[in-house]
Amino acid sequence: MNSAVLQVDxxxxxxxxxxxxxxxxxxxxxxxxxxxxxxxxxxxxxxxxSIMGLNPPSEGQVLFNGEPITGKRxxxxxxxxxxxxxxHRAIFTELTVRENLxxxxxxxxxxxxxxxxxxxxxxxxxxxxxxSGGNLSGGxxxxxxxxxxxxxxxxxxxxxxPSEGLAPVIIEQLMEAIRRLSSQTTVLLVEQNFTMxxxxxxxxxxxxxxxxxxxxxMHDLVNDKALIQRYLGVA
Amino acid sequence: MQGIxxxxxxxxxxxxxxxxxxxxxxxxxxxxxxxxxxxxxGEGPFGTQVGRRFMVIGESVTWQGRLSQIFxxxxxxxxxxxxxxxxxxxxxxxxxxxxxxxYMLGAMLRIDDFDSGLAMLLGVIGGLIIAGIAxxxxxxxxxxxxxxxxxxxxxxxxxxxxxxxxxxxxxGAEDGFTFSEMPEVLEPTRNPLNFYYLSLAGxxxxxxxIRRLMYSPTGAIMLAIRENEDRAxxxxxxxxxxxxFSITIGGMIASFSGMLHVILNSKRVGPEMMGVxxxxxxxxxTIIGGIGTFLGPVIGAAGLRISETLLRDLIITIxxxxxxxxxxxxVILGVLFILVVIIFPFGVVGTWTRWRASKQTQxxxxxxxxxxxxxxxx
Amino acid sequence: xxxxxxxxxxxxxxxTAGLLGFSFITTGDLGDFAIxxxxxxxxxxxLFLVASGLSIVFGLMDILNLAQGAFFMLxxxxxxxxxxxxxxxxxxxxANIRFVLSLIGAGAVGAVIGWMLERVMLRPLYVRPLxxxxxxxxxxxxxxxxxxxxxxxxxxxxxxxxxxxxxxxTLFGQRFTLYRPFVILVGVxxxxxxxxxxxxxxxxxxxxxxVEDAEMVEALGINVRAVFTLVFTLGSAVAALGGGVAAPxxxxxxxxxxxxxxxxxxxxxxxxxxxxEGTAIASVLVGLSVAVVAKxxxxxxxxxxxxxxxxxxxxxxILLIRPSGLFGKER
Numbered sequence: 001m002n003s004a005v006l007q008v009d010x011x012x013x014x015x016x017x018x019x020x021x022x023x024x025x026x027x028x029x030x031x032x033x034x035x036x037x038x039x040x041x042x043x044x045x046x047x048x049x050s051i052m053g054l055n056p057p058s059e060g061q062v063l064f065n066g067e068p069i070t071g072k073r074x075x076x077x078x079x080x081x082x083x084x085x086x087x088h089r090a091i092f093t094e095l096t097v098r099e100n101l102x103x104x105x106x107x108x109x110x111x112x113x114x115x116x117x118x119x120x121x122x123x124x125x126x127x128x129x130x131x132s133g134g135n136l137s138g139g140x141x142x143x144x145x146x147x148x149x150x151x152x153x154x155x156x157x158x159x160x161x162p163s164e165g166l167a168p169v170i171i172e173q174l175m176e177a178i179r180r181l182s183s184q185t186t187v188l189l190v191e192q193n194f195t196m197x198x199x200x201x202x203x204x205x206x207x208x209x210x211x212x213x214x215x216x217x218m219h220d221l222v223n224d225k226a227l228i229q230r231y232l233g234v235a
Numbered sequence: 236m237q238g239i240x241x242x243x244x245x246x247x248x249x250x251x252x253x254x255x256x257x258x259x260x261x262x263x264x265x266x267x268x269x270x271x272x273x274x275x276x277g278e279g280p281f282g283t284q285v286g287r288r289f290m291v292i293g294e295s296v297t298w299q300g301r302l303s304q305i306f307x308x309x310x311x312x313x314x315x316x317x318x319x320x321x322x323x324x325x326x327x328x329x330x331x332x333x334x335x336x337x338y339m340l341g342a343m344l345r346i347d348d349f350d351s352g353l354a355m356l357l358g359v360i361g362g363l364i365i366a367g368i369a370x371x372x373x374x375x376x377x378x379x380x381x382x383x384x385x386x387x388x389x390x391x392x393x394x395x396x397x398x399x400x401x402x403x404x405x406x407g408a409e410d411g412f413t414f415s416e417m418p419e420v421l422e423p424t425r426n427p428l429n430f431y432y433l434s435l436a437g438x439x440x441x442x443x444x445i446r447r448l449m450y451s452p453t454g455a456i457m458l459a460i461r462e463n464e465d466r467a468x469x470x471x472x473x474x475x476x477x478x479x480f481s482i483t484i485g486g487m488i489a490s491f492s493g494m495l496h497v498i499l500n501s502k503r504v505g506p507e508m509m510g511v512x513x514x515x516x517x518x519x520x521t522i523i524g525g526i527g528t529f530l531g532p533v534i535g536a537a538g539l540r541i542s543e544t545l546l547r548d549l550i551i552t553i554x555x556x557x558x559x560x561x562x563x564x565x566v567i568l569g570v571l572f573i574l575v576v577i578i579f580p581f582g583v584v585g586t587w588t589r590w591r592a593s594k595q596t597q598x599x600x601x602x603x604x605x606x607x608x609x610x611x612x613x
Numbered sequence: 614x615x616x617x618x619x620x621x622x623x624x625x626x627x628x629t630a631g632l633l634g635f636s637f638i639t640t641g642d643l644g645d646f647a648i649x650x651x652x653x654x655x656x657x658x659x660l661f662l663v664a665s666g667l668s669i670v671f672g673l674m675d676i677l678n679l680a681q682g683a684f685f686m687l688x689x690x691x692x693x694x695x696x697x698x699x700x701x702x703x704x705x706x707x708a709n710i711r712f713v714l715s716l717i718g719a720g721a722v723g724a725v726i727g728w729m730l731e732r733v734m735l736r737p738l739y740v741r742p743l744x745x746x747x748x749x750x751x752x753x754x755x756x757x758x759x760x761x762x763x764x765x766x767x768x769x770x771x772x773x774x775x776x777x778x779x780x781x782x783t784l785f786g787q788r789f790t791l792y793r794p795f796v797i798l799v800g801v802x803x804x805x806x807x808x809x810x811x812x813x814x815x816x817x818x819x820x821x822x823x824v825e826d827a828e829m830v831e832a833l834g835i836n837v838r839a840v841f842t843l844v845f846t847l848g849s850a851v852a853a854l855g856g857g858v859a860a861p862x863x864x865x866x867x868x869x870x871x872x873x874x875x876x877x878x879x880x881x882x883x884x885x886x887x888x889x890e891g892t893a894i895a896s897v898l899v900g901l902s903v904a905v906v907a908k909x910x911x912x913x914x915x916x917x918x919x920x921x922x923x924x925x926x927x928x929x930x931i932l933l934i935r936p937s938g939l940f941g942k943e944r
Contacts, residue, residue, distance in 0.1 A: 078834035090829045092822045099818050104833050383677050387878050388932050391925040402918040569755030576748050
């Protein structure tokens with residue numbers, strides 16, 4: 001059963017003096033879409049950043065395909081095959097779509113090999129190829145951000161709130177794209193939009209106040225009104 | 236009724252003395268030092284008998300001069316610490332205010348046929364006012380800029396003024412000017428002891444003033460600005476106002492130290508007072524001594540001045556090479572500065588305070604652990 | 614082209630035209646005018662050599678390297694030293710070759726010291742952002758005092774001539790040495806080389822992306838710290854090279870450091886944070902301003918001090934009017 005791509009074991013993370021994560025554990029299995037659910041400020045983004053090494057945990061460990069990656073520099077972690085799609089898009093506005101994709105290459109022919117797949121998922125990007133990132137709409141930027149993580153051979157994608165600030169139609173397109181790419185890569189998602197999350201994810205982990213009290217199959221969560229109310233409902 | 240209030244005042248006095256015993260002891264020490272040195276060396280605090288003449292020289296007199304220098308730099312360093320250490324604003328133009336004080340006082344005292352006492356009074360007041368206005372204006376127009384930009388702004392202004400004064404004829408351009416007349420009672424060449432006590436008083440007053448200020452609500456806000464200006468703003472404070480206040484007071488105190496400096500410095504005023512050296516020295520003293528502490532700048536000033544005096548004539552021989560420490564003093568200072576910034580950014584006093592605090596936490600944790608063990612053995 | 618960009622380019626054109634026009638009218642003589650323009654471009658290129666490193670490092674690493682002026686100064690001293698070294702003068706009598714060697718030497722020294730510096734500053738055990746500024750300030754101080762220790766306070770004047778320095782041409786009745794145009798050409802070549810580097814190479818893309826969001830670049834699997842070191846080292850090397858290039862004309866003196874630092878900062882702020890073309894354009898503008906002011910004040914009121922203060926006045930004005938500069942991007 002241990003086909004866990006990612007194993008986060010009881011990590012504690014501080015931001016400055018603030019003890020944000022007080023013992024978070026997450027298991028992500030291969031081929032699944034796992035979603036981190038929880039209220040605002042619960043620590044979901046910090047969890048992703050801790051995995052990525054951007055906010056290294058002070059305690060606990062993170063295993064990627066069985067190999068410990070805690071304390072490594074973010075670029076080393078990325079090179080192991082983890083792609084990060086942060087919230088608020090974080091594409092480079094001064095670079096063109098093409099350059100945004102090029103910079104993500106780890107091997108010289110990455111873009112060459114993957115461009116077909118990328119344009120299949122996000123046909124708009126082909127049209128906008130030579131436009132600078134700043135000229136794209138919010139939805140297009142989000143697609144570019146995800147596309148960028150598909151260029152190198154990533155085995156795990158960390159995607160943070162992709163639907164934020166986007167129109168429902170675009171969200172639909174995004175969901176479709178994420179569903180399709182999950183056939184090739186494992187996905188750990190953070191998503192506030194429960195409807196989207198419930199339709200997309202196979203498994204869930206609830207992050208609450210720096211802890212991870214609950215995880216399981218999405219299938220079971222959807223029917224558990226009490227649980228939803230307790231951890232996700234408005235306080 | 237009378238009896239009770241009198242007792243409370245006595246209690247308060249006693250409490251103040253006990254909690255500040257260190258400072259009071261230090262002050263007492265500094266007050267008797269010239270006399271002590273005179274007593275030990277036989278060369279009294281007012282001068283020595285040389286043959287048939289009584290000249291104002293001697294061991295005690297020399298040390299009074301040295302210590303007065305330290306007090307002056309302590310004042311300058313404290314004024315810098317107020318802006319940088321307590322409010323978190325970096326200025327690279329501090330020497331400007333130092334120079335304004337010196338030039339103003341010097342100019343007043345240079346005017347012929349002017350009663351030197353009155354001239355001095357006017358010079359002091361004028362210098363303080365002009366320094367205050369200058370710092371206020373600089374703060375007003377540029378403190379809304381981000382830290383880096385403000386620092387660069389002050390650098391540009393100070394450098395421009397410095398260059399201007401090195402060419403400005405009427406004040407002697409590069410060479411500056413000297414004045415000769417000044418109230419005899421304060422002249423360090425005639426009455427060094429008086430000047431010593433004057434500069435000591437200046438340092439003490441500055442110290443007390445800053446401490447009082449930082450313990451007041453205004454001071455608390457200044458500290459908040461240093462920690463996180465955005466948060467202070469979001470709480471609702473007009474941070475600009477407090478920063479301007481800080482730089483104005485700091486500028487005025489710096490100008491005061493400049494005035495003392497020209498008197499002690501052979502009554503000579505020159506554009507180097509506005510040069511980068513007099514910005515670097517208080518910066519160094521503050522950082523090395525302990526930024527954002529009360530005693531830090533004082534310790535830094537004393538430490539640096541004493542080190543320079545002692546090491547200036549030192550020559551180290553390594554193998555075939557002779558290294559004259561005096562010549563490389565500035566380089567050593569710079570390297571020391573860099574080391575402190577990287578390794579001990581809190582300076583002497585700051586690192587000491589932290590070390591003590593962590594020791595206390597350790598002790599408390601031990602106590603808690605021990606008591607837990609004691610009670611768990613049920 | 615956006616409206617804002619059009620506005621900015623218009624302002625630049627206006628300022629340039631204004632400067633040139635003012636100079637043309639006040640100098641009266643076509644030859645003098647030509648010298649002024651040449652001098653302005655010359656100084657502009659020197660400024661660019663210092664400012665380019667300053668600007669890119671500031672944009673990429675958020676560090677305003679106050680030691681950049683000191684690197685320029687160091688380059689001047691090293692360049693002078695190499696060219697006039699008695700042993701070398703015997704070994705290589707050809708002054709041209711020695712000049713080239715002096716440039717290489719200056720650049721190399723700048724690179725080595727810059728590299729050492731960056732490594733030291735890269736391991737701050739605890740450095741608050743404000744302290745980084747103080748740190749580079751301290752470094753500038755150490756370099757200044759170090760130079761004083763090694764070379765003393767007496768400035769060095771370039772004594773030996775070489776071909777480019779010697780030869781001249783005549784234009785509008787005025788004799789020009791070939792040296793200024795040579796330096797201007799070097800500067801322009803550099804501007805284009807860096808532009809090409811930034812726009813056509815992978816490292817250029819990384820740098821441009823890093824200026825925007827260095828953390829994201831690292832998250833993409835790129836070792837940004839190594840890029841930081843590279844950029845910083847190159848920036849210092851180019852500044853030192855600039856000093857070496859300027860030495861034949863300006864000599865080597867202790868005032869160079871501060872003067873070029875403040876002027877370079879003025880260029881970076883005027884050009885706008887994070888904008889390479891801003892830096893290039895601003896270099897020319899500031900250089901021209903200094904030359905025009907110098908000519909005007911020497912000719913009419915005999916107060917050369919204003920030329921030295923011009924960069925500071927420019928800096929102060931921009932900070933008051935528009936701190937984001939001409940092409941600055943809000944961050």
